[in-house]
Amino acid sequence: MRRPDVRGYGVIGLCLVVVAVVGVVVVRAVGGNGSVTLLANWSGGDETLFRQQVIQPFEAEEHIHVLYQGSSAESQVLDADAEAGAPPDIAVLPGPGELADYASKGQLAPLDSLIDGKDFNAPWARKVDGPPGQGAHYYWLPIKTDxxxxxxxxxxxxxxxxxxxxxxxxxxxxxxxxxxxxxxxxxxxxxxxxxxxxxxxxxxxxxxxxxxxxxxxxxxxxxxxxxxxxxxxxxxxxxxxxxxxxxxxxxxxxxxxxxxxxxxxxxxxxxxxxxxxxxxxxxxxxxxxxxxxxxxxxxxxxxxxVSGDLAAMLHDTPQARKLISYLARPEVQQKWSLSQSAFSADRAVRTSAYGADPVSLAAARTLDSPGTVRxxxxxxxxxxxxxxxxxxxxxxxxxxxxxxxxxxxxxxxxxxxxxxxxxxxxxxxxxx
CATH class of the missing domain: 3.40.190.10 (Periplasmic binding protein-like II)
Incomplete structure (x- = not known):
């Protein structure tokens, strides 16, 4: 391999400077308003979809960097992180029972100012008791239902x-x-x-x-x-x-x-x-x-x-609030649900959004029907x-x-x- 001459070193140095500058610009563009940590169970192809459909558009709009961790054992990961005093800012879990326990211990931030439970079909969004003396609040946001x-x-x-x-x-x-x-x-x-x-x-x-x-x-x-x-x-x-x-x-x-x-x-x-x-x-x-x-x-x-995926906020930061508000948007709910062959509990998402497939439409109508006991x-x-x-x-x-x-x-x-x-x-x- 031939050693580069002095001019070669100069070119290499210039390239490194350019790469460094571009890297700084990208970081500032994506994370100029800080970052938020997020734990969910999507990995592999589902994680790729979540990054493409939700994380990247959010980062581009809010300039907040999302540090995502996907795990099929998210309950165990969250439990260990919470025990160590280092939970993520936001966690997405399928279990309202598990989240109710975190809420009772004061480990979840209320979402009352960020969502309106009346926007969602029962039983996905309900107020539950927080720590003693703090009353009942909304502690989770449904972002996908089945x-x-x-x-x-x-x-x-x-x-x-x-x-x-x-x-x-x-x-x-x-x-x-x-x-x-x-x-x-x-x-x-x-x-x-x-x-x-x-x-x-x-x-x-x-x-x-x-x-x-x-x-x-x-x-x-x-x-x-x-x-x-x-x-x-x-x-x-x-x-x-x-x-x-x-x-x-x-x-x-x-x-x-x-x-x-x-x-x-x-x-x-x-x-x-x-x-x-x-x-x-x-x-x-x-x-x-x-x-x-x-x-x-x-x-x-x-x-x-029925079942669902529920997003809860463990750290009440401006960045976490922005992400919860973003996930609550009907158009984001619709986009993510469709990518998962799932549905949204948001009443603003019409059944017609699920396309012409009669099977999907039948499931959507059942989930959305006012008379259905869910x-x-x-x-x-x-x-x-x-x-x-x-x-x-x-x-x-x-x-x-x-x-x-x-x-x-x-x-x-x-x-x-x-x-x-x-x-x-x-x-x-x-x-x-």
């Missing part, structure tokens, strides 16, 4: 075929693996069955910690699920506990697969197993209300389980300790259904702990 209580099936499958398939455990596409949160597909099942069999009032009592886990109605929901999916039978259990939840529907693609039904949140319609190969924005699956296929359901009610995912609404114990117990029951009484007794012992914060209400219709 419809649960849905069973997905290949288009063209008749009602009779669905009913027959629902009675055969091998027809259900079942996957329990989800990293640090493995087991939540099982809790989704049990929660939904209780909602459809016993109704919103009983579901409300249970999700709020006021109903024993050993109650006959709760035990019935577990047994119904076990019968439907073949709990205790190795042919069904072994694949379920070893497969990631987000790949099982791919076995149903194209018809003729071993499983044809999937009990899952509305985001699954865009998964590779159900998405239309020619037009990924359209789905090759359709859905029915789970009550149509769950034995013992009360067909007279119109109750749906109940937040119970395990997400429960305290984190209760949620984690529920997920573990559900996996154990799936493998050994004879252990049900023991599992429910353990869960009721967890429920009775005095230190946990429970949400007073998780179901509702209309707004607020």
């Amino acid at each position: 419809l649960k209580s849905a069973v997905w099936y290949p288009k063209g499958m008749t009602a009779g075929q669905r009913t027959a398939a629902a009675a055969a455990p091998g027809s259900w596409c079942l996957g329990m693996v989800s990293g640090a949160t493995s087991g939540w597909p099982a809790t989704d099942w049990i929660e939904d069955i209780l909602l459809q069999q016993a109704g919103p009032a009983v579901y409300q009592q249970w999700a709020g910690g006021r109903l024993r886990w050993t109650d006959a109605r709760v035990a019935r929901a577990w047994r119904t699920w076990g019968d439907m999916v073949g709990a205790g039978q190795a042919a069904y259990v072994r694949p379920a506990v070893t497969r990631p939840y987000d790949v099982v529907s791919r076995t149903a693609a194209g018809g003729g697969a071993a499983c044809t039904l999937e009990h899952q949140s509305s985001f699954i319609r865009a998964d590779a197993g159900w998405a239309n190969s020619a037009d990924p924005k359209r789905s090759d699956a359709d859905f029915v209300h789970s009550a149509d296929l769950i034995p013992g359901s009360d067909s007279a009610q119109d109750a749906w389980e 109940c937040y995912d119970a395990s997400d609404a429960m305290p984190a300790v209760m949620r984690d114990a529920f997920e573990l117990a559900a996996l154990r029951y799936l493998a050994e259904p004879a252990s049900l009484e023991h599992q429910l007794t353990i869960l009721d012992g967890v429920r009775k702990r005095r230190t946990m914060v429970w949400l007073p209400k998780v179901c509702g219709s209309g707004t607020g």
Whole structure:
């Protein structure tokens, strides 16, 4: 390699100066008004989308740099950071129960001056109690929502075929693996069955910690699920506990697969197993209300389980306030929801925003209908300790259904702990 002469060194030096100047200009342009730290569960392709769809436009508009951290174990990361006294400025979590606990300890800043709960459908935005003596406030902002209580099936499958398939455990596409949160597909099942069999009032009592886990109605929901999916039978259990939840529907693609039904949140319609190969924005699956296929359901009610991603502010800084306000904009809610094959709880986002796909429109109308009773995912609404114990117990029951009484007794012992914060209400219709 030939050594550069003096002129070469001069050119190199000039280039370094130019790079340094450009770098300073870029930093000042993006972060001239400071920075904000943000923790959420989006990583990989979802993180790329979030940066493109939300972070970069925000930085360009406000000149505030967003220091983003994505983790599939965000609850554990946030807990450790909060314990160490160094939490992020903003965290996005799916669990209002977990956030209510942070609020009760004074670790969340109220958002009352930044959002109006009446702008959102129930039950996503509700006031909860803060520290003693400080009253109730809005402590989180819903930025994405999903419809649960849905069973997905290949288009063209008749009602009779669905009913027959629902009675055969091998027809259900079942996957329990989800990293640090493995087991939540099982809790989704049990929660939904209780909602459809016993109704919103009983579901409300249970999700709020006021109903024993050993109650006959709760035990019935577990047994119904076990019968439907073949709990205790190795042919069904072994694949379920070893497969990631987000790949099982791919076995149903194209018809003729071993499983044809999937009990899952509305985001699954865009998964590779159900998405239309020619037009990924359209789905090759359709859905029915789970009550149509769950034995013992009360067909007279119109109750749906729902979920969401909730943004909370742990440090009340001007930069954090700017980002919360930005995330609350209807156009930002719409843009981010669409990129995630999800929906917005913001009433200003019309159902027509979700395009011409009839499946997406049907889900959007259900989520937005004033008469629909929407109940937040119970395990997400429960305290984190209760949620984690529920997920573990559900996996154990799936493998050994004879252990049900023991599992429910353990869960009721967890429920009775005095230190946990429970949400007073998780179901509702209309707004607020």
